[in-house]
Amino acid sequence: MENPVVTLKQASKSFVDGKDTHSVLDSVDFTLATGASVALTGASGSGKSTLLNLITGFEPLSSGELWLDGENTSAWKDPQWSRFRHQKLGVIFQQFNLLTPLNVKQNIAFPLHLNQQKWGDWCDYLVEALGISELLDRHVSALSGGQQQRVAIARALAHKPKLLLADEPTGNLDHKAGLEVMRLLNKITTQGNTAVLLVTHSPECANFMQTQLVLDDGKLKRADLNKKQASDISYVES
Numbered sequence: 001m002e003n004p005v006v007t008l009k010q011a012s013k014s015f016v017d018g019k020d021t022h023s024v025l026d027s028v029d030f031t032l033a034t035g036a037s038v039a040l041t042g043a044s045g046s047g048k049s050t051l052l053n054l055i056t057g058f059e060p061l062s063s064g065e066l067w068l069d070g071e072n073t074s075a076w077k078d079p080q081w082s083r084f085r086h087q088k089l090g091v092i093f094q095q096f097n098l099l100t101p102l103n104v105k106q107n108i109a110f111p112l113h114l115n116q117q118k119w120g121d122w123c124d125y126l127v128e129a130l131g132i133s134e135l136l137d138r139h140v141s142a143l144s145g146g147q148q149q150r151v152a153i154a155r156a157l158a159h160k161p162k163l164l165l166a167d168e169p170t171g172n173l174d175h176k177a178g179l180e181v182m183r184l185l186n187k188i189t190t191q192g193n194t195a196v197l198l199v200t201h202s203p204e205c206a207n208f209m210q211t212q213l214v215l216d217d218g219k220l221k222r223a224d225l226n227k228k229q230a231s232d233i234s235y236v237e238s
Contacts, residue, residue, distance in 0.1 A: 003070030005163045005195040006032040006055060011064035012218075013047070013054060024050050026218030027064070034162065037189065037196040039206035041223070042215035048199045051215065052165050055197070056089065057081040069162060086114045090156035090194070092185075094168040096148045098140045104151050105136035111159040125191075126154045130184055146177040153185055157192060164189060166198045170205055182208045 013025040024047035032038060042048050053059040054066065057073065066073045068084055076084075090111075098107050108127070109119055127133040130150040140148060149169065156164060169185065170178030186208045189196050198209055206212050212223040 002034050004031045004033050004067070005069055006030070006197070007065075007067035009065040009067070011054070011066060012062050013050060013059070014062050023218045025054075025061075028218075028220050030220055032163075032195050032197060034195055035190075035193040037186070037198070037209040037211070039198045039200055039209035039212045040215060041200060041203075041206055041212065044201075046215045047218070048215055049167060052167055052197070052199060055163075055165065056085065056091070086111070087159070088162045090159070090161035090164045092149075092152050092156045092164065092166040092169045094171040096145075096152045096172070098148060098151060098155075100139075100141050102140065103136065104132060104138050104140055104143070107140055107151055108136075108154045108158050110155060115159050117159060122160060122192075123154070123158055126157060126188065129188055130154055145172050146181070149173060149177075149181055150184070153181070153188070157188060157194065160192055161194060164194050164196045166196065166200075168200055169198070170200070170202065178202070179204060 008028050008030040011025055011028045011030070012023070014021050014023045016022075040048050040051065050059065054061060055068070057076065069088060073080070099110060102110070105119075108123060112119060112123075124133075127136065130153060132147060132150050132154065135143065135147060135151075140151060143151065149172070153169070156166075166185070170181050173181060182205050185196075196209065198205065200206055206223075214221045214223050
């Protein structure tokens with residue numbers, strides 16, 4: 001059996017603010033399998049983006065364990081984190097975070113350069129599927145918001161990462177463009193067998209994922225779509 005891409009074991013995260021301690025994650029167990037997709041919702045400030053930062057290694061756990069692609073990250077230093085981010089991780093940001101001195105093709109190819117890879121059939125497929133093949137020589141600052149988001153998706157997936165983290169990827173798009181981006185994202189990640197963890201406030205965007213979870217009071221809860229409630233979970237495997 002292939003290793004899960006992400007595993008949290010009794011993971012907790014808290015922040016100290018003066019004399020107060022604020023818990024963001026409270027003894028969470030969570031597993032994301034290869035090719036699975038999970039939507040994470042919750043109120044603003046509930047810790048959704050913090051969870052993404054923990055998985056990327058930009059913030060440490062207060063306690064518990066984080067395993068990535070079968071490796072315990074507890075002893076990882078900068079070289080191990082950099083290797084994981086470059087080789088196995090793709091990230092789509094709400095603000096796009098494109099490299100403005102570069103054109104569209106150069107932006108998409110950036111993770112390829114980090115991995116000593118060349119543009120190939122997969123990249124041709126990405127730009128065709130995302131409808132940006134005619135924009136490769138354009139400067140990214142001259143693109144619309146929807147076009148920039150499509151470029152950001154192509155860049156995140158160009159090196160075929162095992163894990164994609166998407167933080168409100170349609171937050172700056174109108175409703176129609178947002179749903180179209182989600183349809184394309186779902187299609188492409190399925191094609192590449194990429195595990196997806198999507199943070200969103202949109203129920204419609206969440207519906208594109210196989211599993212929907214809510215982060216509430218430090219706990220991950222499985223959304224009950226029929227009763228519009230959430231039930232506590234201790235373990236999730238999609």
